[in-house]
Amino acid sequence: MRFAAIGLDHRHIYHMVGGLLEAGATCVGFDPATGDERVLSGFRERFPDLPESTAERLIDDPAIDLIVCAAIPAERATIAIRAMRAGKDVMVDKPGVTDFDQLAAVEQVVAETGRIFSICFSERFTVPATIIAGKLIADGTIGRVVQTLGMGPHRLNRAIRPGWFFDKRNYGGILTDIASHQIDQFLHFTGSHDAQVVASGVGHFGVPDLPGFEDFGEVLLRSDRASGYIRVDWFTADGLPTWGDGRLTILGTEGTIELRKYVDIASRSGTDHVFLVDKAGTRHIDAAGEPLTYFRNLVADIANRSETAMSQRHAFTVCRLALEAQAKAAWLPARSRVT
Known part of the structure; x- marks a missing residue:
């Protein structure tokens, strides 16, 4: 399973990428755009061999299966929707969305594309x-x-x-x-x-x-x-x-x-x-x-189109209850x- 990182605004991106690597996935690149240069510096220190690219190239690359994202929370839904419409599954840091309009839009795209929208609840x-x-x-x-x-x-x-x-x-x-x-x-x-x-x-x-x-x-x-x-x-x-x-x-x-x-x-x-x-x-x-178990289960879900890491219903229910x-x-x- 090949993945890329877009949205290096929160330090949670470290364990998101690290967990997938430990689960046997391959990170093929990351977009260095960030709202916090300290997060980017820490990412480069932890993963010095990962190549840099742009969000557009990574999303358009047909060989990439998954996009992981820890962008500014209000921007995560937009990135996830772009990635899913490009045929990719998505794992975002919590919260997955920050308002009801974003939740409705993500739910619609998941229904239309059949892609996985998973939220890494690190706690x-x-x-x-x-x-x-x-x-x-x-x-x-x-x-x-x-x-x-x-x-x-x-x-x-x-x-x-x-x-x-x-x-x-x-x-x-x-x-x-x-x-x-x-x-x-x-x-x-x-x-x-x-x-x-x-x-x-x-x-x-x-x-x-x-x-x-x-x-x-x-x-x-x-x-x-x-x-x-x-x-x-x-x-x-x-x-x-x-x-x-x-x-x-x-x-x-x-x-x-x-x-x-x-x-x-x-x-x-x-x-x-x-x-x-x-x-x-x-x-x-x-x-x-x-x-x-989460990261290796997600890797398996992407390959098998299953829901062992987290059901899609669960992810959306958590989002809705938090917003309510x-x-x-x-x-x-x-x-x-x-x-």
Whole structure:
């Protein structure tokens, strides 16, 4: 499988390209156009042998099967549509889209072309702990899953953020952007095909000179099988040794699973800590060595026209729920919004 990278605006492009290479795919080139020269510099350091080209040449090349894209979020749908109309499958960074018009357009092109539009939800697909959690649930270890509690805190790192990062027209809002990860995990781990946004809210509590930047968000979801609460923010303190203490707690009728994905604060070193409580007791599972599956499954899906990495319905449902949560979000605290 041959692929190319277009849209080097977010550092997630590193693991998107790296994951495909590890899965046996061949990267035949990348477009160096970027809104953040630091991302481009980091890409060249990690992949020094990849040739540079232009988006037009890469999209028009009939020998390329897949386009991977981590462009400015609001630009991803346009690039994906161009690529799919040129006969290519697409993997984009989250969020796949930033408004309802983009979602409708992507859905239409997928229906017309039969191409794959996959979203790399890195907080599930590049985290071995989530693979272990899925296996425990499938084995019935915690019984029926009835609720998820997903937290996605991030460090702002303002000094290294490009200007587009703080403009909602570019990122779509904190729920459209970050919370798409937790919505993906809610649907996946509860086995839900759809859900209702019961309530949502966003707010700005941080740096005073960016009053319109959403740095906090929350969502309450409910499906016909389970409920879920999501909290996302940009308040990770500098003292944490990683970019955010991402957590997921999965409540079952016979036990619970907690994932400390990136750090176990003041305790065990490393990442991918799984804590299990069931009828047999409590235990810690080191999941760091568990093989990832998304990238090799996507490579197989492209060859076989299958949906083992992620169903197309799931990708679109996550997008729609994130947009709905963003659209109905109350401004927190309850006061006149500053824009």
